[in-house]
Amino acid sequence: MKNSVYMTWAKYHASARYNLANSGILGCDLNDLTITLDDVAINGPNHEGYAPLKEAIATKYGVKPENVVPAQGTSMANFLAMATVVERGDEVLIEQPTYEPMLAALGYLGAEVKRFSRRIENGYQINLDELQQLITPRTRLIVITSPHNPSGVAINSSSMKQIGELAKSVGAFVLVDEVYRDILFEDAEPCVATLGDQFLTTSSLTKSYGLSGLRCGWILCSPELAERMRRLNDLFGAVGSVPSDTLSVAAFRQLDRLEARTRAMIEVNTKLVHSFLRAHEELLECVVPPRSMIVFPRLKHHADAQPLHDQLRQLETSIVPGKFFESPQQFRLGFAVKPEDVEIGLQHLSKVLRQLG
Secondary structure (H helix, E strand, O other): HHHHHHHHHHHOOOOOEEOOOOOOOOOOOOHHOOOHHHHOOOOOOOOOHHHHHHHHHHHHHOOHHHHHHEEEHHHHHHHHHHHHHOOOOOOEEEEEOOOOOHHHHHHHHOOOOEEEEEHHHHHOOOOOHHHHHHHHHEEEEEEEHHHHHOOOOOHHHHHHHHHHHHHOOOEEEEEEEEEOHHHHHHHOOOHHHHHOOOOOEEOOOOOOOOOHHHHHHEEEHHHHHHHHHHHHHHHHOOOOOOHHHHHHHHHHHHHOOOOOOHHHHHHHHHHHHHHHHHHOOOEOOOOOOOOOEEEEOOEOOOOOOOHHHHHHOOOOOEEHHHHHHHOOOOOOOOOOHHHHHHHHHHHHHHHHHHHHH
């Protein structure tokens, strides 16, 4: 059976009263948006994507509508992008640690996977010399998350351009999952898809805006590659969800309002987490991005974070064990929920950490 072990766990075991396993901003409700019946349609022309939605995405990220391929969330966008460019047996380079569903999808597609490291000792940046040693004429795709899942660390445009040149030299593509990019606000680097035709980027309205239920995801890439993706997407259905597409357009018109909501939570919670990490430096080491909603601490005195997770569950608190990122000594700490819940969750985490010693 081919499946994502992390996604199964996240669906059934991650939720808790004090949810520090949450990897996206707290979900919106109708009080967070101004929605009328005029914003919603049941049927309409979206057989190649809903035109007003593609226009909104293109305008937001500085590309043209022909560069936009809509998808059902970032996970489906990633799968569609990888399935378009990767054939069974193709060589694919993907970061380690990485978001496990991407690794599982490559396994399903039959790719020959090679790993390059993103290490805590190097601030989770990509070692370009290591990447150059790994890439070969057989390499078809390089897969990156930026900001990185699970550490929250972003790759700057200069490094991305060098990675793009490496890929271009062997005729490979670079897929960059940018689903956390928008929480960098004004500090965000240009969308990677604008750096050259060898780049593909994916994202959605989920992580940064709390709109998971709309399943509004997308791929940004060259028009030629976008057309190939649309034809592959024909295997999954003739049209998308028109109600979701029209509601997504309404959300794009109100991104300033949604961004303010996200910023208000992130700025308070970031201070709480940074203070917590400083207070526990004898127990944890962690790369702390200037702005993020996730970090990836490493236990200094224990080889496995699973007991930490198990004891926290008794306090109605959740984290993500590092085993889902091939890093059992670490855990992903999310802080994109209500500040009062983050504060109590961190108190529980502190208590259990000190009990473990």
